[in-house]
Amino acid sequence: EAQVTQNPRYLITVTGKKLTVTCSQNMNHEYMSWYRQDPGLGLRQIYYSMNVEVTDKGDVPEGYKVSRKEKRNFPLILESPSPNQTSLYFCASSYLPSTDTQYFGPGTRLTVL
Amino acid sequence: GESVGLHLPTLSVQEGDNSIINCAYSNSASDYFIWYKQESGKGPQFIIDIRSNMDKRQGQRVTVLLNKTVKHLSLQIAATQPGDSAVYFCAENLDTGFQKLVFGTGTRLLVSP
Numbered sequence: 001e002a003q004v005t006q007n008p009r010y011l012i013t014v015t016g017k018k019l020t021v022t023c024s025q026n027m028n029h030e031y032m033s034w035y036r037q038d039p040g041l042g043l044r045q046i047y048y049s050m051n052v053e054v055t056d057k058g059d060v061p062e063g064y065k066v067s068r069k070e071k072r073n074f075p076l077i078l079e080s081p082s083p084n085q086t087s088l089y090f091c092a093s094s095y096l097p098s099t100d101t102q103y104f105g106p107g108t109r110l111t112v113l
Numbered sequence: 114g115e116s117v118g119l120h121l122p123t124l125s126v127q128e129g130d131n132s133i134i135n136c137a138y139s140n141s142a143s144d145y146f147i148w149y150k151q152e153s154g155k156g157p158q159f160i161i162d163i164r165s166n167m168d169k170r171q172g173q174r175v176t177v178l179l180n181k182t183v184k185h186l187s188l189q190i191a192a193t194q195p196g197d198s199a200v201y202f203c204a205e206n207l208d209t210g211f212q213k214l215v216f217g218t219g220t221r222l223l224v225s226p
Contacts, residue, residue, distance in 0.1 A: 106156050
């Protein structure tokens with residue numbers, strides 16, 4: 001089954017404790033992206049990757065890092081989480097270069113205390 | 114389930130009615146538009162898309178209309194069913210050479226049996 005998976009689905013952590021949210025897709029997509037979703041603000045892009053070893057900042061990259069060592073995986077790293085990073089996070093993937101549909105993962109609910 | 118928006122515009126309809134969800138987009142140069150459906154606790158799911166060289170596209174029970182003059186997009190759902198209850202987002206693709214989606218904040222559709 002074609003899908004985007006994320007882990008964990010739910011995470012409660014404390015300020016400053018490094019964490020990683022994993023994202024994996026099995027569709028051989030080149031383009032992958034991370035979004036955060038907050039009430040009243042819609043989905044905002046954090047980082048994206050156009051291919052292996054090619055990543056770039058989205059609209060709200062502060063406090064986040066990513067890596068793309070393999071085509072299928074695109075982990076989101078919070079080196080020192082803060083309460084304002086409490087949010088619902090989505091990973092997405094699609095083919096390049098065409099304007100193709102982005103497929104979203106199920107989401108990760110992160111709470112930073 | 115997950116809350117995607119505390120103060121979203123809400124459209125309440127009866128089962129069997131037709132629903133129309135509207136979206137104003139921001140960039141007159143946007144060349145591709147997508148409607149997504151997000152059910153509680155899930156990631157956004159692709160419904161239908163339309164390119165800027167079209168003004169109407171039909172799918173199964175759904176129709177998207179694009180009015181470039183006033184930068185307006187609408188999603189029509191025929192014979193709305195309780196399973197259609199969800200938050201619906203429009204997204205516009207900024208013409209940057211690759212997919213750069215900007216999402217609206219969404220409309221909550223509530224369908225009563």
